Amino acid sequence: MVTLELKGLHRVRSKGRVYWYAWRGGPRVLGEPGTPEFVASYNQAIDSVTTPDNSRFRSLVALYKASPDYKKLAHSTRRNWGPWLDRIADHFGELRIAQFDRPERIRPIIRQWRAKYAEKPRTADYGMQVLSRVLSYAVDPLGKIASNPCEGIKQIYNHSDNDRSEIIWTDGDIAHLKKTCSVEIAHAIDLAAHTGLRAGDLLRLSWSHVGEDAIVIPTGKSGRRREAIIPLYQELRDVLARIPKRSPVILTHSKKGPWAPGSLTKAFDTAKEEAWSKGDNLHFHDLRGTAATKFYLAGLTAREIAEIMAWEENTVERIIRRYVGRGAAIKEKIRRLNEVRSRT
Incomplete structure (x- = not known):
């Protein structure tokens, strides 16, 4: 045999x-x-x-994972979304795709799944975001369903409870932290406050990105499809002049080497705790709002700020409202109104 x-x-x-x-x-x-x-x-x-049954929801997840849309996402986003896609496939996988074309019947099932994470509202909403993206892909370009049944399901995390829209670093805050932090952290703070770059992009920022008139760097959040183009205004030139050129990348740690991913923000948090023993509500990410405020008060338009910070133009007004402090916005409106009046 x-x-x-x-x-x-x-x-x-x-x-x-x-x-x-x-x-x-x-x-x-x-x-x-x-x-x-x-x-x-x-x-x-x-x-x-x-081989997945093409009529089952599991096949949609597989198609989305293999799609150009998914592959264009930033590496960090794919790393976070991967486990969620697996959870979604495990939970909904055997349902027929046709069931998702009947919103009134599938929405209760979606809400029941979300309820598994209800103790952590932001986590629940994050899972819904991933599920919604898969279903949007099923609508277009796949044409498997007519509409996304996640639309109309409200988020359960109340953003007003943790609204950071008016939280920015003032010059006084930065000066206070600089009293106790290392010179390397001070350089990072200054560069973030004058460029508006995210921590990940700051770590990648090299001297080769600095041109004659602007810093030009592809942003990691966009999968490097969009560029931040930051004019070299005098304050920013002064910041760069204070940073020693001891590596191809601009920001380095005390041993003169590049910061590892996550190490800069960790060192920053330690420095912040030393500066404010009881803790403080300022985050490294809030330095983006500081930069946006500087640009706004300098008279730049929303479109110009979007180009500098690599934001989408159609959402720039919303983002400006989020990051630019209300007081700064009011002062800018007063300045513009006074300018108009002085011309009449």
Whole structure:
């Protein structure tokens, strides 16, 4: 008899004959063992299990993971979304795609899934964001469903409870932290407050990104598809002049090497705790608002600020409202109104 090396084969003898099955309880394998017909029949049985049913939701997740849309996401986003896509596939995988084309019936099921994470509202909303992206992909370009049933389901995290829209670093805050922090942290704070770059982009920022008139760097958040173009105004030139050129990258730690991912913000948090023993509500990310405020008060338009900070133009007004302090915005309106009045 031919030795079989096909995994999981199950042998059954009945009425003097031997029958082979792909696995115990699985489909019967046709042909004589060892023949091409037998191997082909076995492979067909295995494929029926490993290949997703195109009518099931699990196939949508697989298609989205393989899509250009997903691959264009920033690496950090894919790293965070991957586990959520697996959870979504495990929970909804066996439902038929057609069920998601009936919003009034599928929404209660979606809400029940979200309720599993209700103790952490932001986590629940994050999972909904990933699910919604998959369903949007099913609408367009796949055309599998007519509309996204996640639309109309409200977030459960109340952003007003943790609104940071008016939290920015003032010159006094920065001066206070500089009294106790290292010179390397001071350089990072100054550069963030004058460029508006995210921490990840600051770590990548090299001297080669600094041109004659502007800093130009592809942003990590956009998957490096968009560029931040920051004019070299005098204050920014002064910041760069204070930073020693001891590495290809601009920001370095005390041992003169590049910061590892996450190490800069960790060192910053430690420095902040030393400066404010009881803790403070200022985050490194809030330095972006400081930069946006500087640009806004300098008279730049919303579109110009969007180009500098690599924000989408159609959302720049909302982002400006979020990052630019209300007091600064009011002062800018007063300045513009006074300018108009002085011309009349």
